[in-house]
Amino acid sequence: AAPLAPAPAPAAASKNTKSGAKRKEKAPPAPPVRLEELLADTAFPDEMLDGSNRYHCPKCDRKVDARKSIRLAAPPPYLHVTVERYHYDLQKGERIKLNNPVSFPQHLRLRLCSGGGGAGGGGCAAQAA
Numbered sequence: 001a002a003p004l005a006p007a008p009a010p011a012a013a014s015k016n017t018k019s020g021a022k023r024k025e026k027a028p029p030a031p032p033v034r035l036e037e038l039l040a041d042t043a044f045p046d047e048m049l050d051g052s053n054r055y056h057c058p059k060c061d062r063k064v065d066a067r068k069s070i071r072l073a074a075p076p077p078y079l080h081v082t083v084e085r086y087h088y089d090l091q092k093g094e095r096i097k098l099n100n101p102v103s104f105p106q107h108l109r110l111r112l113c114s115g116g117g118g119a120g121g122g123g124c125a126a127q128a129a
Contacts, residue, residue: 030100035081035108044070075110 047068049055055066083102086095 032101032103035104072112
């Protein structure tokens with residue numbers, strides 16, 4: 001799966017036009033990203049409950065390490081998607097705008113998950129119909 005990548009910096013090179021004026025060359029477009037890949041990579045991530053955030057097990061009556069998972073039991077009638085268009089660059093200490101186009105299929109099939117993920121996880125994914 002292809003995560004969103006920061007847009008390449010504009011090319012600094014320039015070309016002379018017939019009139020002698022300089023014009024800047026455009027940077028190549030950012031690669032497109034598919035909505036199905038974004039959902040598979042980012043939707044419903046597992047959360048580890050450990051350290052000071054351990055889960056209280058009612059059977060054991062003590063705190064234990066656990067993995068918290070959210071899975072779809074039924075498809076939603078409407079799916080509202082928010083795509084984060086910025087990436088925080090830790091080295092530069094600034095946000096960088098992502099200019100990748102995102103492709104949205106006309107029909108999206110969500111694979112539903114049954115049961116509790118268990119140790120195998122059973123990650124759910126989306127695919128275009």
